[in-house]
Amino acid sequence: MYTEIEQQTLDIDWFFTDGNYISFVASGAGKLPETVANSEVNNKKLVSYFKGLPNISDTIINPLLDGLLTKIFGSGADERYLRDFMYFTQRGLYSFDKTNLNDFTDTQYHLVSTPVKPLKVTDLPPDILDILIQTKIEDNIKLISDLDASKII
Template sequence: MTIPEGEQWGYDFDWFAVDADGYLVHLTSWGGILPASVAASGENLKTLEDYFSKLPELSTDEEIEATFTDATPDGDLGTYLEYIRRGFFSFDRMDYNNHDSCVYQLVARPPRALLVADLPPDIAAIITQTQLPFSVADLVKLDTSAVA
């Protein structure tokens, strides 16, 4: 079932992608428009969330160096940490007042990164439907407008 645009505006979706180097990326939409590949299947998004929430942690909070602590009102990285600990680069959408904005700010890089090659084939097949056409390794901001 697709995620309707109106629902996307009213919810902060965690969504996932693979960058050009095979790194796993976690992004939070904060009421923004999702790429078509993500919005195409709420079931696939739920499958990824369920699988990733059960992955073992690769890092401790003490090892994580936050780049953008304005991601949450009190500077607590909360759910971002769940993904960063598991090896994801984590980004938050910046312009909360513009649903069409596709610019995201790095929250933190993982001390130990997870690659798409580390995933089972069924999960890799879902996440690779959303590909970033660039590497996130050195980025602090990214624009997802070119992501299908």
């Protein structure tokens, strides 16, 4: 279990699905969905699994990202900022980052990068799929550019 203090102070990697595709999210010290917060063990298993995958895809950086980051940080996306997002996107995952960092109650995230060749849930082993499917959104991941994490069940 991730405590509320851990959630408020750590940038925790977590994942969700729409039943077809998979997304990676950097929490930015935001409140985690209950399914993620309730099982640190399961979340770490997902992190380990997805980090262990080979590169399967080129990436597309969100064309609106530089403008958004300039508003937030005063500068656009650089290699250091993009590193973790690109890592997961090269493995076929859609990547999101918290828009208002360190605002625990804010549930807004923005798209950072999209895979050219997305990984599908049908590509996952049953034990990983069983964990991932617990954190789901009804929207089509391919159409999300601004994520409201409160919609994740």
